[in-house]
Amino acid sequence: MKIILAPMEGVVDHLMRDMLTQVGGFDLCVTEFIRVVATQLPDKVFYRMCPELHNEGYTSTGVKVKVQLLGQDPYWLAQNAQRAIALGSHGVDLNFGCPAKTVNKSKGGAVLLQYPETLYDIVKAVRDAVPSEHEVTAKVRLGYEDTSLAIENAQAIESAGASSLVVHARTKTDGYRPPAYWPWIAKIKANTTIPLIANGEIWSQKDALACIEQSHTSDIMLGRGALALPNLAAAIKFGHKPYEWHEVKSLLVDYTGYEIYSEKGLYFPNRIKQWFSYLKKQYPEAQEMFMTLRRMKDADEIVKVLSA
Structure with missing residues (x-):
């Protein structure tokens, strides 16, 4: 079984990737998406989104990291894919699943699931641009408003030469509402030969x-579940x-080692509070503690609460 850490925009940055891969169980990480419009992005953008490129594309524990790109222009996605590979990315992933309105309005992410021919053109351009020894992969949902093009989209991506395909088993309209429709992945598998990775609503072993x-796959991708239960990958694999909650608290305290300052203020307090929004799904204790932490802005003060 291969377990991949999902690219969660604004959540799973390089610091979270490092923390979760230290806990163990992951075979690969995919970065938050890098938005490509009609330009060759400077190297600093790739390094900002994927600092692991300074370490030959690996986390501190030796887990490979793959850059994800999002856009609609085949030529510019291909050019930026080449650059990602040159800088050390372990393959390139293409985002056709993001449900965010701002992204979809700009004709990126899940909105492209309405156009199988566009998916083909993008994947084909990137596959032709990237050396054959490097993987070109994609992440999709079951569709935009419905599942009518789910199989056709997967076949288009396969025909264009993609190495594998992650399927989030919901449509864009479904958002993140349960359930995830895992049997749909089995339907796609029955009509394609491309390796599939299942994603969506995996919270436990x-x-x-x-x-x-239900999906007839052996490989999975974990997103929100890995934040709600930090050792979910190791529990599964x-x-x-x-x-237990005391172990999670210890991990949260260790997270202070990643404290940095950003343009918007102190990183650690904001990210800890964000993490608690997921932990509350698995740990009742997290809800009570969050009520104490939510107004705190000082990292030392938060650590005192976590360490109590």
Whole structure:
């Protein structure tokens, strides 16, 4: 089984990737998307979104990191894919799944699932531009408003030469509302030969096993579930016991080692509060503690609460 850490925009940055891969169980990480319009992006953009490129494209624990691109122009996506590879990315991933309105209004992400021929053109251009020894992969949803093009979209991506395909088992209209329709991935598999990775609503080892059974796949991608249960990947792959709350608190304290300052203020307090929004799904204790932390802006003050 291969377990991939999902590219969650504004959430799973290089610091979170490093923390979660230290916990273990992941085989690959995909970056937050890099938006491509009609230009060759400067190297600093790739390094900002994927600092692991300074380490030959690996996290500190040796997990490979792949740059993800989002856009609609085949030529410019191909040019920027070449640059990502040259800088050390372990392949290139193409985002056809983002449901954000601002992204879709600009004809990026899930909105492209209405146009199988566009998906083909983009994947083909990137595949032709990237050396054959490097993977070109894609991430999709089951469709934009419905699933009517789910199989055709996957076939277009396969025909264009993609190495593998992650399928988030919901449409853009479904958003993140449960359930995820894992059997639809099995339908896609029955009509393609491209390796598929299942994604969506995997919160536990039990969910992972059900997803694998219903999707007829062996590989999965974890997103929100890995933030709600930090050792979810290891629990699924190695049978590790899910972290207890005191272990999660210890991990949160360790996270202070990643404290940095951004243009918008202190990084650590804001990111810890964001992380709590996911932890509350698995740990009742997180809800109570969040009520204490939510107004705090000082990192030392937050650490005192976490360490109590």
